[in-house]
Amino acid sequence: MTDLAPSTTPAAADSPLRHQAEAALRALVDRPGARLRADQWTAIEALVAHHRRALVVERTGWGKSAVYFVATALLRAGAAGGAPAGPTVIISPLLALMRDQINAAARAGIRAVTINSSNVTEWDDVHAAIAAGEVDVLLCSPERLNNPDFRDAVLPRLAASAGLVVVDEAHCISDWGHDFRPDYRRIRTLLGDLPAGIPVLATTATANARVTTDVAEQLAVGQRDDDVLVLRGSLDRPSLHLGVLRLPDQPSRVAWLAQQLGRHDGSGIVYTLTVAAAQQVAEQLRAAGHEVRAYTGQTDTAEREQLEADLKANRVKALIATSALGMGFDKPDLAFVIHLGAPSSPIAYYQQVGRAGRGVDRADVVLLPGAEDQDIWDYFGSLSFPPEPAVRDTLGALATGGPMSTARLETQVDLRRNRLETMLKVLDVDGAVRRIRGGWEATGQEWSYDGDRYARVAATREAEQQAMLDYQRLGSSDCRMAYLRAQLDDPELTAGWRCGRCDLCGGMMLDPGVDASAVQETRSRMDRPGIEVSPRRQWPTGMDALGLDLRGKISDDQRAEDGRALARLDGLGWSVPLRELLEPGAGGALAAVEAVEAAHGRDGRLPAALQRPVQQVLQEWASVLRRGDGSAGVDGVVMIGSTTRPELVAHLAHGVAQILRAPAVGKVMPAPAAPPGRHDVNSAQRLAGVHRRLQLQLSDAALAGLPGRSVVLVDDFTDSGWTLTVAARLLREAGATAVYPFVLAQR
Known part of the structure; x- marks a missing residue:
């Protein structure tokens, strides 16, 4: 693995390719004077001129999407002296992220389409447009990689003709990451099957050193050597003012929030840890006179799109959201992010607060921890990879009973649906089972239970939870942004650095006072059973x-x-x-x-x-x-x-x-x-x-x-x-x- 410093030679900085790249950037962002950052150009040059594989770990709002859209424009135009390349395939985890990326691509004249669960009726037309060469960018979810029809009929053609493959939110590849997704591990197989010479880019804002190393090693699959360019920049967010406020109970926290929302200019996001809390907090805040809406994993696709549009247009003061509104949602002037309850790791917390302050000088980020947070973390932790006997029972049921749907398989094993489906995805990636139309089948391949690794991952999760508790308990000599940067192994963090912007550095003052009558009113509404x-x-x-x-x-x-x-x-x-x-x-x-x-x-x-x-x-x-x-x-x-x-x-x-x-x-x-x-x-x-x-x-x-x-x-x-x-x-x-x-x- 090669880790290059973010530098360019004077000749490269003034090359015709760079001039073309910056022209594409200006079309993308619609700003005549826009210039590429040094690391952006380093990554684009590696992809377009040298067809390398690269991992870019940079803070939210840095411009990672500009790298792959500019590279796409250059590759499609044959800017490096070769023939025009095939379409770019972007593997992206969230529909909200895809919608923003398609809109961004259109501004630069890049024809982008998507295949995901929300546009099933359009798939045939999308496939036809790809075959006709009318598509510059295809965005697809990681789950789509193992849809039997897509995997067997569409993906091989795409892989053979792709001009660039992009893995967005690449920390999801690693089971050391805070948001590991089994479907993302299929990307390793995709990369191994790519023809030589197709460049690959992976991007993320939330990867510590361990996750970075893991992702880079997976990017090297199929390479004759370990030549992967890794670019890591500073994770400081100069616009963010971080603070933590402990209040005695739920009514006090919700009343404080209702009291503070009107004091913020602009709109923002209030995160909760559960769907029920998001819905109830939204109801409480609306009763207090605020224009807010709930946004969760249970919100249907059409309503999500409308809610995202309403937030971007400031038609709502805030969305009260679970982590379903997270990676990739782009509102540059988002004024605040407030958490009612703490995420289970500083890395996940950094990812969510990264929604704020991307295009404004100041955004307030406040954590209101609750006594119930640890209980919720424990519950989600209980949904981890099952013990070996349950896995063996599943493999045995498929081996003796033949192909089965997930629902049919439920009658054979003692696992809940969501835990069973997650386990099957892992087994699929490991080669022990295979997804087929209508269900799953055993492959007959030998499979071993890596108990030591699962135990290490569980221990890592526990350490992250403790780190989140430590973040809440930092003292006056500490710095909240420095702590988060250290948790993500920021290579540019220096000893003793302080941000000067958080509640510990003196750059943010949080008023803990809550009007007693407001608390009582909130308590009364909460008490309505x-x-x-x-x-x-x-x-x-x-x-x-x-x-x-x-x-x-x-x-x-x-x-x-x-x-x-x-x-x-x-x-x-x-x-x-x-x-x-x-x-x-x-x-x-x-x-x-x-x-x-x-x-x-x-x-x-x-x-x-x-x-x-x-x-x-x-x-x-x-x-x-x-x-x-x-x-x-x-x-x-x-x-x-x-x-x-x-x-x-x-x-x-x-x-x-x-x-x-x-x-x-x-x-x-x-x-x-x-x-x-x-x-x-x-x-x-x-x-x-x-x-x-x-x-x-x-x-x-x-x-x-x-x-x-x-x-x-x-x-x-x-x-x-x-x-x-x-x-x-x-x-x-x-x-x-x-x-x-x-x-x-x-x-």
């Missing part, structure tokens, strides 16, 4: 493999109605005492959600602090359920018997019956001696376990009186929804006309 619990409407695929005749849509005469819960476990407000109740010993740790039933939870009467909000939710709900003739819409209450918290559920059901003025008519109980159900398995396995355990325990009189009646079904907690679904089906089959679930918490 109650969310809707939607019923399951579809059985999982392949249940016949587990011996159950359940398929397709759950019929209307077997399905539950919309129900109610006090709150979500991963949200704000009542989520905190609910986590303390349902996840003992973990301080509300979300990691325990995976086994909340299996854990011997805190049993006993419903705490007094939760009784009032339960009553409020039920009374409001009762008015909705009331029949047209004015009579109560509930005829009885049925509880789901718990083997771990029997007293809590019984006390809750008794209270529900009193508030709704309906008799308690019986239970749905696990079969005698049945062990608690597991919550760390996938949907199909979960349903199968619940279906085999539950049975009605109603008296003969209650069973005789059930037909034509409506009941409320009470449990403490719902996760997958299958316990409520199966219990409701049993009651509907016994004659109930409607079953309304009520639980304390939903995840």
Whole structure:
């Protein structure tokens, strides 16, 4: 691997190629006086004149995209004296990033198109345009590399004729990186299959020394030597003013945010750690009079595009976002980034705050850490690569059962869908399985479980979490930007350097004061309990493999109605005492959600602090359920018997019956001696376990009186929804006309 200093010779600096490059740059940025940075020119010259492979690690806003768009313009024009090159293939991780890149390319007269999950209807036209030579740049997601049709029919032609291959956000290649994605590892195979002489560029703003080395080694795949140009620049962001503010609780943090938003000129991003928090914070801020919207991984594509446009045009004050709004989103005048809760590593934090201050002199960056942050980190950490027995079970199922869809495979292994899919992608990259149309198949290749590496990666994650906690605890003699630069192994950081801009260096003053009435108002809004619990409407695929005749849509005469819960476990407000109740010993740790039933939870009467909000939710709900003739819409209450918290559920059901003025008519109980159900398995396995355990325990009189009646079904907690679904089906089959679930918490 060759690491060149960012320098050019006088001849190269005044060469015709550089003149052409800077003309392309001026067209790209629409600024007549624009000039290339030294490292930009070094990278462009290496790609265009020498057809090398290069890795560029530079701060957000430095101009990495200019390198590959200028190189594309030169290569397509045959500027280095050769024949015009084929199209550039850019592998890019996010749709928001692709949209910005396409718009940037169009400004420079570069014809760019994309193939991704949001434009399926356009794929045939895109393929035809590529074949006709009408495309200069193709942007595709890493997942597209292993789409069977694209991988087998389109990609080989592209690889053979590409003029340049670009890997954007290249830290995703490395499982040492903060945002490792298994699909990115397929790029290693793509690079190894490239014909000689096709230049390759990888770019990222968030790679420490370990990740840089790993990515550079992967870029060298297929080369006769390790000749990879690595350019690393300073990661200082002169416009960013960093600060950390500790406030006592969630209402105080949200009230402080509502108080501060109006004091910022321009618009920005408020990051949260969970989808539920993003949605609830957006609601709180709108109630306080701010024009904000939630942006998460659950936001559909069309709405995401509109929200991005609204933020860029300052039609909203802020987007309240999860990490779904991150890499590549480009708004040069973004005025602030505020985190309600800390990301799990300084590297991930640096990447997100890098959205701010790209085209303005000052942008404020504030971290408001929460006591629940560690719990959320633990939960996401629990989704890591599975232990070896689970992997072997998956490989064995595919080897003996033949090709299977993911849904069908769920019936064979004890893994949740998202963890199973991530594992399959890793196995695909490792060559042990292969994605085919409609599912997966085993390749028969020998595969070994690299337990030592997975343990080292886990240890690295723990060290990053500790580093993030240390960032929050820096003292007055420290510097926040210096700390972040050190975490990313910034080669230009010198000993004793301080930014002069952060709250520790005196360049930022954070007022911790929050109006007491505003805190109380926020607390009151957070204290408003109650969310809707939607019923399951579809059985999982392949249940016949587990011996159950359940398929397709759950019929209307077997399905539950919309129900109610006090709150979500991963949200704000009542989520905190609910986590303390349902996840003992973990301080509300979300990691325990995976086994909340299996854990011997805190049993006993419903705490007094939760009784009032339960009553409020039920009374409001009762008015909705009331029949047209004015009579109560509930005829009885049925509880789901718990083997771990029997007293809590019984006390809750008794209270529900009193508030709704309906008799308690019986239970749905696990079969005698049945062990608690597991919550760390996938949907199909979960349903199968619940279906085999539950049975009605109603008296003969209650069973005789059930037909034509409506009941409320009470449990403490719902996760997958299958316990409520199966219990409701049993009651509907016994004659109930409607079953309304009520639980304390939903995840």
